[in-house]
Amino acid sequence: MNELRKLAELYGIETNYYDIHGSHIQIEDEVLVNLLGSFGEYPQNRSGWVENIHRKKEEIAFPIPPVIVTSTREIAFVPQLNWLSGSLFLARENVILEIPFRVENHKWSFPLPLDLEWGYYPLNFEIRTTLNTLYLKSYFIFTPKYCYLPEEKNFWGLNLAVYSLNTRRKQGIGDLQDLRLVSDLLQKYGGNFLGILPIHLLENRMPYGTSPYYPMDRLEWNPIYLPLEWIAQILEINLEHNSTEFCSLLNDQSSQNRSLLDYESAWKGKDQILRNFFQIWQKKAIKPSSLSKKSFSDFLTDGGKRIIHSAFFQAYALKQGWDFRSWPQDFQRGDEEAIAQFINKNHEEVNYFLFLQWLMEIYLKTYFQSSNMLAFDLPVGTSPTGIESWLNQDLFVFSQRVGAPPDDFSPAGQNWGFPPVNPWKDREKHYSHFISLIQANMKYCSFLRIDHIMGLYRLFWIPEGCDPKHGTYVRSFFQDLLGIVALESHRRQVIVIGEDLGTVPPQVREAMKAYKILSTRVLYFESDHKGFIPAPECYPRETMVTIGTHDMPPLKAFLEGKDIDLREKLNLFTPEEAAEQYQIRQHRIQGIKSKLMEWGYWRETDTFEDLLEAILLYLSKTSSTLKIVNLDDLIESDVQLNIPGTINEYPNWRHRLLVGCDELESKIQKMALIFKL
Incomplete structure (x- = not known):
């Protein structure tokens, strides 16, 4: 291995990998040089990479690394040759504990208190050497051996996109009140899982600001999902008498007939109404309630500087554009004085965006935190132009995608399209950003889906402006x-x-099992050694089983091959590739049907409803902890939410599902009867 490749491997840059077909891919030197440059490594003039x-x-x-993450009550390491003795000082509940070292098998060991609770602890080391005394800092994260997972408990329910809920409320976009409707029906019939696509903060404008997996900020919520009636009720506004002034959006009778969501129009109308509500709230003396001025003040205190900066970003972006990289230098780099001056001059506008986040937090806490069924979805990345990237410019690698x-x-x-995190910088910062992400996204839910969980192990980096074939994997600190x-x-x-679909290294799934993280199993792909769908009892306990995902066609479209036709129409498949895929699909469908008949779940009929019920019965019989049905399948939609690899060619993340309350209740009731068998 030459010096360039040695240095790349030290940084976790994979100098070769195996593709989906098992072919060995050797990474070009130019790609490695580019990636090393993003870590600040450049060759020295004469010595090449030797000094690096x-x-x-x-x-x-x-x-002593910057951070120590372990599930054992001991910190141990091999000391350097000139280290003579040392002590560890651990901050615990405002008390500093001094722990002297002991030597075991040439290692220094610092035993920690037996009653030490899981958590985060600053560490200080005092190391006496042959020359002097070293004072070193680190950070200790004491963890369980695996994730929370109740023994012998099963879960079943629905997964959906909140924006797609097209109900008789006619608000132009599905919102959290529509979600409550589904949640209440599920609970009524014994369901205990309700998964939603990400609802994080977006720009709410085409073409890039509508994907739930391309958010501006994964620590804040999209106020487009706020239910207007709920706010009006607390502010004691009579919507019927004030519909012209405040809520003409509520009377948009044609909105329910639109099959495609117009984000910009929906947000424009809602933004106008919310601004009116904000003005009323500012002037009104609210009785002791969740919307009191005291509650708002507490929210600001809890959110700290970050939430203020986020509100500033949104207020400033309305004037200067949503890509912070085009802002004047002082604002681009986050100069505190410049930001403070802007906030002082635009105090009300900044407060408006704080008001929106406050309302989202209150609603989620009030109606979903105690439901014990909501599942949030954490995207793998964030927009390179948005709030999260702006606030963490030293953490993200903007020269890579x-x-x-x-x-x-x-x-x-x-x-x-989004930049990766520098894993070495993340570690140096004690994983503070990652911890904030996990904490914020677990705050109001009972389940958390981690999109592309392989990203905790490694991500595929592509130098900006290059084709994906010129990229390679970069490993992180997985454990x-x-x-x-x-x-x-x-x-x-x-x-x-x-979410561990696709080509996933075996060590990722092994770690998921050890940590009791549910693996994703999709009916479309699951096969036994003969190529048929596995028998229900063959599914591992630590799995979530479903028919498909948001990147796949609903069952009805899958059976009819509509997704293949669509891909050919969009030039994602050649006619020859489409014909081959159609043959593979027909073989797969016949295999599924034959097994369902063999196990007595289905008798051959021509109705989609009968086949769907048979598949639901199959899912219910699996050994998986969690069984999920997409709302698209339950209401028999044949429209795919998203076609990966497209932007303007297909209306991704815009399709709406006409949801009638009575029809939905009937279908959930049938579903419950199957899953309770």
């Missing part, structure tokens, strides 16, 4: 991140689901 390698090896070998290598699903590979997920999972009693 020596420096990085010393850093890795240093006995995250994606996936070429495979059968996407022959050209995929570029997802550390899993430990943090386990810690927060137990603290909040949140069950964790990992």
Whole structure:
């Protein structure tokens, strides 16, 4: 291995990998040089990479890392040769504990208190050497061995996109009150899981600001989902008498007939109404309630500087554009004085955006935190132009993009458009950003789905402006991140689901099983050694089973091959590829039907409803902890929510589902009868 590749491997940059077909892919030197440059590594004039390698090896070998994540009550390491003795000082409940070292098998060991609780602890080391005394800092994260997962308990329910809920409320977009409707019906019939696509903060404008998996900020919520009636009720506004002034959107009789969501129009109308509500709230003396001025003040205190900066970003972006990279330098780099001056001059506008986040937090806490069934979805990345990137410019690697290598699903590979986190910088910062992400997204839910969970192990980096074939994988500190997920999972009693579809290294699924993170199993792909769907009892306990995902066609479209036709129409498949895929699909469908008949779940009929019920019965019989049905399948939609690899070619994340309360209740009742058998 030459010096360039040695240094790349030290940084976790994979110099080769195996693709989906098992072919060995050797990474070009130019790609490795580019990636190393994003870590601040450049060759020295005469020595090449030798000095860089020596420096990085010393850093890795240093006995005390920036952060220590472990489930054992002991800190141990091999000391450097000139270290003579040492003590560890651990901050615990405002008390500093001094723990002297002891020597075991050439290692220094610091035993921790037996009653030490899981959590986060600053560490200070005092090391006496042959030359002097070293004072070193680290951070200790004491974690459980695995995530929270109740023994012998099963869960079943629905998964849906909140925006797609098209109910008789006629508000232009599905919102949290529509979600409550579904939640109440599920609870009524014994369901205990309700998964939703991400509802994080978006720009709410085309073409890039509508994808739930391309948010501006994964720590804040999209106020487009606020129910207007709920706010009006608390503010004692009579919507019927004030509909012209405040809520003409509520009287938009044509909105229910639109099959596609117009984000910009929906947000424009809602923004106008919410601004009116904000003005009323500011002037009104609210009785002691959830919307009191005291409650708002407490929210600001809890949110700290970050939430103020987020509100500033949104207020300033309305004037200067949503890409912070085009802002004047002082605002671009987050100069505190410049931000403070803007806030002083635009205090009301900044407060408006704080008001919106406050309302979202109140609603989620009031109506969903205690339901014990809501599942949030954490996207793998964030927009390079948004709030999260702006606030963490030293953490994200903006010269790179995250994606996936070429495979059968996407022959050209995929570029997802967002920058990766520098894992070494993340570790240096004690994983503070990652911890905040997990904590914020577990705050009001009982389940957390981690999108592309392989990203905790490694992500596919692509130099900006290059094709995905010129990328490679970069590893992260997998065990550390899993430990943090386990810690927060137990603290909040949140069950964790990992999206582990596609080509996933075996060590990822092994770790998921060890950490009791539910693996995702999709009916479309699951096969036994003969190529048929597995018998229900063959599913591992630590799994979540479903028919498909948001990136796949609903069952009805799958059976009819509509997704294949669509991909051919969009030039994602050649006619020859489409014909081949159609043959594979027909073989798969026949295999599914034959097994359902063999197990007595289905008698051959021509109705979709009968086949759907048979598949639901199959799912209900699996050994999986969690069984999920997509709302699209339950109401027999044939429209796919998202076509990966498209932007303007297809109306991704815009399709609406006409949801009638009586029809939905009837279908959930039938579903409940199947899952309770």
